[in-house]
Amino acid sequence: MTDTADIQAGLPTAARRHLPDAPFLVAARGGTPSRVPVWFMRQAGRSLPEYRAVRADVPMLKACFDPELVREVTLQPVRRHGVDAAILFSDIVVPLVAAGIDLDIVAGTGPVVAEPVRTADQVAALPGLDPVGVEPVAEAVRLLTAALGETPLIGFAGAPFTLASYLVEGGPSRNHERTKALMYSDPATWHALLDRLADIALVFLRAQIAAGVDAVQLFDSWAGALSERDYREYALPHSARVLAGLADAGVPRIHFGVGTGALLGAMREAGADVVGVDWRTPLDEAVRRVATPGAPTVVQGNLDPAVLFAGDDAVRAHADRIVAEGRAADGHIFNLGHGVLPNTDPTVLTRLVEHLHALPVA
Numbered sequence: 001m002t003d004t005a006d007i008q009a010g011l012p013t014a015a016r017r018h019l020p021d022a023p024f025l026v027a028a029r030g031g032t033p034s035r036v037p038v039w040f041m042r043q044a045g046r047s048l049p050e051y052r053a054v055r056a057d058v059p060m061l062k063a064c065f066d067p068e069l070v071r072e073v074t075l076q077p078v079r080r081h082g083v084d085a086a087i088l089f090s091d092i093v094v095p096l097v098a099a100g101i102d103l104d105i106v107a108g109t110g111p112v113v114a115e116p117v118r119t120a121d122q123v124a125a126l127p128g129l130d131p132v133g134v135e136p137v138a139e140a141v142r143l144l145t146a147a148l149g150e151t152p153l154i155g156f157a158g159a160p161f162t163l164a165s166y167l168v169e170g171g172p173s174r175n176h177e178r179t180k181a182l183m184y185s186d187p188a189t190w191h192a193l194l195d196r197l198a199d200i201a202l203v204f205l206r207a208q209i210a211a212g213v214d215a216v217q218l219f220d221s222w223a224g225a226l227s228e229r230d231y232r233e234y235a236l237p238h239s240a241r242v243l244a245g246l247a248d249a250g251v252p253r254i255h256f257g258v259g260t261g262a263l264l265g266a267m268r269e270a271g272a273d274v275v276g277v278d279w280r281t282p283l284d285e286a287v288r289r290v291a292t293p294g295a296p297t298v299v300q301g302n303l304d305p306a307v308l309f310a311g312d313d314a315v316r317a318h319a320d321r322i323v324a325e326g327r328a329a330d331g332h333i334f335n336l337g338h339g340v341l342p343n344t345d346p347t348v349l350t351r352l353v354e355h356l357h358a359l360p361v362a
């Protein structure tokens with residue numbers, strides 16, 4: 001394992017903007033924002049015709065390494081919806097590609113790995129990430145912080161478990177059976193793999209922070225496939241190392257996964273300042289699960305993305321319920337319970353943002 005101290009060296013903080021009143025950042029710290037802050041996971045993407053237009057001739061991974069294109073696509077949902085945060089347009093596999101792992105993002109499928117990683121020798125041969133490899137991403141962050149005005153920028157990475165699932169399965173998986181087979185049959189190789197992936201995630205996030213992102217989200221999208229016991233044994237220590245390795249930066253750390261109702265307390269313990277919640281767990285119940293003495297309880301979520309297809313009355317009714325449930329927390333950042341579905345009508349999102357911004361704050 002790489003010495004975490006090496007990865008932590010040299011984090012310039014001068015790049016970060018001072019945004020004391022940004023509602024997203026105020027809520028992330030457990031304060032009272034001037035309005036209900038909202039952004040949407042996958043807000044940049046196929047739901048937007050302007051995204052489809054600029055991506056028409058550019059493969060996904062090529063786009064992720066083009067700073068000007070990343071800037072444009074990241075800004076599109078901010079311009080259109082007036083959301084309270086931008087999320088860097090990238091992908092969880094970008095640092096793996098930058099490290100030299102042969103994989104592609106196949107439209108309609110997701111990441112596909114040329115040679116799945118399943119043996120101790122393959123794990124030992126995995127390359128590390130040199131920050132130079134993600135310099136185009138850092139450049140995009142610098143372009144964005146210059147363009148965003150008062151709107152915060154969220155950087156992100158995939159958590160070690162979720163990255164491991166793609167590497168071991170070779171692509172998206174419903175049951176994660178090969179991943180779990182490695183985990184249960186060869187724990188030493190499993191932990192060595194997650195250790196490498198934690199290093200890669202940490203280098204990627206620290207490069208984004210050094211370039212100026214205002215918050216980070218660690219996506220452990222598929223952690224909900226694990227029982228709480230297995231999550232604590234096989235995933236949490238590695239996510240905890242990533243999150244702890246960012247503590248000195250002082251930016252809010254959001255941690256999110258799908259179907260993680262049983263894991264919310266453990267995900268908080270991994271070192272999250274803000275816990276993202278999918279739609280299966282009501283926010284007031286999520287607050288009970290993540291509350292920790294001595295620290296503000298902040299949650300993010302959790303509108304079912306499918307509700308966006310049910311008409312404005314239903315959207316507003318669900319949104320109002322979620323805002324009310326979120327009042328159980330010290331801070332609530334409105335979001336979906338997972339990403340925007342590709343055929344969502346984007347005008348529904350714009351009207352939802354307007355509705356949330358017109359609500360009184362507690």
Ligand SMILES: Cc1c2[nH]c(c1CCC(=O)O)Cc1[nH]c(c(CCC(=O)O)c1C)Cc1[nH]c(c(CCC(=O)O)c1C)Cc1[nH]c(c(C)c1CCC(=O)O)C2
Nearest residue numbers: 041042043044045087090091092107108109110219221339
């Ligand atoms: C699991 C995961 C991946 N990527 C990501 C996760 C974690 C978040 C989650 O749980 O959804 C993270 C991600 N990927 C993308 C973003 C963009 C930022 C945002 O607006 O939220 C973010 C935050 C762009 C993308 N990443 C991808 C797209 C679609 C590619 C395209 O537009 O052609 C986008 C906009 C590709 C991708 N990459 C991945 C999947 C499952 C897919 C979708 C495959 C498909 O349906 O085509 C892996």
